[in-house]
Amino acid sequence: MPYALTVGLHAAILAVTGEEPRILTVPENESGRSAAALPFGPLEPARHRTLELGLLDWVREQTGMNLTYVEQLYTFGDRDRALLPDASTRVLAVAYLALVRERRVTEGHAASWQGIYRFLPWEDRRAGEPAILRDRIRPALADWVSSAREPKRRRQRRGRVDITFGAVAAPWDNERVLDRYELLYEAGLIAEAMRDCRPSAAAHSNSAFRELGSPLAFDHRRILATALGRLRGKLKYRPVVFELLPETFTLFQLQRTVESLVGVRLHKQNFRRLVGRGALVEGTARFETATRGRPAELFRFRREVLHERSAPGVGLPSLPE
Amino acid sequence: MPYALTVGLHAAILAVTGEEPRILTVPENESGRSAAALPFGPLEPARHRTLELGLLDWVREQTGMNLTYVEQLYTFGDRDRALLPDASTRVLAVAYLALVRERRVTEGHAASWQGIYRFLPWEDRRAGEPAILRDRIRPALADWVSSAREPKRRRQRRGRVDITFGAVAAPWDNERVLDRYELLYEAGLIAEAMRDCRPSAAAHSNSAFRELGSPLAFDHRRILATALGRLRGKLKYRPVVFELLPETFTLFQLQRTVESLVGVRLHKQNFRRLVGRGALVEGTARFETATRGRPAELFRFRREVLHERSAPGVGLPSLPE
């Protein structure tokens, strides 16, 4: 067999600063152009006892960061999306999600923080449905639907669009981040699709067409989409937000952090009720000063809950649009 | 680097017959003894365009079965749990879950169906907490807790036992299948732990100790635990049970199937209410004959729901014990 096999370990390292979720990226020179990439490196069987240890190693080396909360996401292995160094090497990608409190990148590392909605602009609905959806995505998807030859194929495509991007019968499901990315990729609306020489992408190549969002190296935007979808789901049933927050925080900060991740606004009073009921936090008697209105109490995550109830998340009392 | 790297593709193929979930196993000769194994085979970079296609290929070859519903579970890569063919090859395992309707194994294949609770007997609580938990597991775990030297370590162990196996403050969480398996493995109560030369396992090696449940080859019992935990979670928010049921079925059959998977009995009337509310099924006007009491109507899964609502699962109206 003339094929070599390598396994890459990739990390989507997420933090929330203010009201903006960000990932840590490293510069990557890829076929001439330079694009941002997630920190990653190959599994070295001799050196890395486990996959996760290998990942921590590479991340430390490339960013100077020591990860604490790490979770495996998915293993990607499609031959034609791997962006091969040469045609006789097969590369798998094992993707991880890490949650951290944002820190300045330590000296001597070229890593930088980037807002995630630069890469997935259609996922942020906090200010209502974003313009890019109405003005560019929905029309382009409508084109894609009608560009199918057979009527049956058209119906399939329309159904898929409706369910992933929401329509009359099906509301927007904020966890389907990956489905949406994959659909846009298949429809050729993503720069990476053209890079991978997708047929559908070629259709747009000579029109005045702009791809959606900033690209990332390799298949890293797909990893980011996987990470965001998974995190949005997990928030609801595990107290993971607290990995992203400082030791003490106000309830409003907590709410803003959750909102920034799930991409929608939440009903404030009901959000508090849910957090309170789950007994996830406890008040310190201290208050946030140096803010505008009435000062808010500072709360702290009750780490004990991890040993008490089985699966408390924050709950998402959504707001009608 | 003197290390070779291989990636194995492993399939937990699940069906429910009557009220018993089963997996498809193949015979495997492993270091002299023969043990059942999940169907698996190495990724062949030249032949397999995607990981999933590789998996389907191996499964077809070993069992004659064509899979439809397939889902990636996890990628395992710990060096010291891989059961290496030789010390200079590193083997990763990408594990999948497949759901099928049970069929007879086709001629010429040595595969056979095995009830999953043979391998994870503590997970079936349909008849209340199983005796093995009270008589063997809880005592053995109590020993394991007190066998820790430092008090701090003991407290940690006790907390971990309480949260994974349930205690006063925390009820039994039926999704923590993997946590429970891992804990038993670490405590040396699982045959595979001894096979992997775990120190904790050695403690039991010369007493009149019997390991829990039947072993599987490699780390396949861990894969099974991952599969069951994931499926138990997914049932609640995606209509996946129907992959396991025939075209038409009674509501009671549906309930029994769900119960067999989640491992607890459910409240019948409320279960119906939930299924009805989700509009998951529709009655055919036909009835199940050849049964004892009043004949039950046959229902059919409304495949349309996949294109309607975002995420309907069956819901689990649990019964107090």
Next chain:
DNA sequence: CAATTTATGCTCAATCTGAGAATTATTAGA
């Protein structure tokens, strides 16, 4: 001190859940 801003508390109807009683349609057997 008034206007503004934000935090926090409280209410109320609608819906969902847990538990179980009551009713209906069959089969097995006296």
Next chain:
DNA sequence: TCTAATAATTCTCAGATTGAGCATAAATTG
């Protein structure tokens, strides 16, 4: 044929949860 046993199916009812919004409290700004 009549009765008991077995299941399916329908209903009820109290308690908890949710969605929505009003009201009040405690600060800052001008």
